[in-house]
Amino acid sequence: MAGDNTVQLEEGSVGQMLSKLSALWKSRAAVNAGMRDYSLLDFNPAKSDFSEELLPFKHHPAWQVASDEMKSKCLSYAWIIYNLKTIYIESNVVTPACEDVIKSPPVGSRNRPALQSVMVESLLDEALHTKMSVDACNYIYAMRGIEYLDFTDFNLVTWRNSLLAGCNAEWERRLTRFGIACASETLITDYLKVMAEDRQIQSICHEVTSTHARDEWSHSSVFSFAAIDILRGLSERERKYFKSVVLKTVEMFANNELGAWQAAFSLIKFPDADAIIHDTGSSNEVGIYMDSVERLIERVGLNAPAVVRSQAFNTSMG
Numbered sequence: 001m002a003g004d005n006t007v008q009l010e011e012g013s014v015g016q017m018l019s020k021l022s023a024l025w026k027s028r029a030a031v032n033a034g035m036r037d038y039s040l041l042d043f044n045p046a047k048s049d050f051s052e053e054l055l056p057f058k059h060h061p062a063w064q065v066a067s068d069e070m071k072s073k074c075l076s077y078a079w080i081i082y083n084l085k086t087i088y089i090e091s092n093v094v095t096p097a098c099e100d101v102i103k104s105p106p107v108g109s110r111n112r113p114a115l116q117s118v119m120v121e122s123l124l125d126e127a128l129h130t131k132m133s134v135d136a137c138n139y140i141y142a143m144r145g146i147e148y149l150d151f152t153d154f155n156l157v158t159w160r161n162s163l164l165a166g167c168n169a170e171w172e173r174r175l176t177r178f179g180i181a182c183a184s185e186t187l188i189t190d191y192l193k194v195m196a197e198d199r200q201i202q203s204i205c206h207e208v209t210s211t212h213a214r215d216e217w218s219h220s221s222v223f224s225f226a227a228i229d230i231l232r233g234l235s236e237r238e239r240k241y242f243k244s245v246v247l248k249t250v251e252m253f254a255n256n257e258l259g260a261w262q263a264a265f266s267l268i269k270f271p272d273a274d275a276i277i278h279d280t281g282s283s284n285e286v287g288i289y290m291d292s293v294e295r296l297i298e299r300v301g302l303n304a305p306a307v308v309r310s311q312a313f314n315t316s317m318g
């Protein structure tokens, strides 16, 4: 299996892969292709702003009998919620983990400069992705003339905060931050996939998502190789903890975020919204994400016994 080969990668090979990813970033990353003005794309009011198949309540009777106007407004808010969550993933989940590695790369690793480079490059990408999401939301707000949705309590973020609050040491907090980010950087490709491939939706929504998805293909490799390097220094207990964080992130990532939907439904006065919220509950499509995270766990060697480096990751954290 490919994962088995990756597990046995020597530090030098990981360093070479990280350098290759840096070289690819220079030629392929959206941030290096010049700022594109997505607002110049044609706006078609008859097109949906979001893929209906991603709605967690798409089969609910109240959704199915709703008017086309109501459905269209809902799909605009689906785009807003999707991008707000994306912005939180970029700024609250991925950015802190990149900063951890940049400011304090793993002690004992021969790949410190390469790790710092790929993490700085990822940070630049995430800043652009945040800009793309903000601009594309504001474009839809302006074109549709809909009210602003203010929502901050995404379950992924509140769960992350509570997990961090329960940590007893800085190394544990740091491992938690990296574990959630590492899983998120693998799962975000799945999160973006449907919208990135749906050419029936509003052009700006498709283009922004597909550009983002292309960058995230590389990020999943960046975080996987960084994880191989970091995990090399961990004890069996720490590796077990890291694996549990990665697995738990799937559930939170796939969360229906019904709090955000409740706020959107009330803005547009959607009929029978309470029934939709009640009946949808926590039923989500975790399965879509599970395969990816299982592959990540295999790829970074978490199913294999620990190979301990002389100076451990955690000891660098005190």
Ligand SMILES: [Fe+2]
Pocket (backbone or CB within 6 Å): 090, 125, 126, 129, 212, 216
């Ligand atoms: Fe991103």
Ligand SMILES: [Fe+2]
Pocket (backbone or CB within 6 Å): 094, 122, 126, 185, 188, 215, 216, 219
């Ligand atoms: Fe990313």
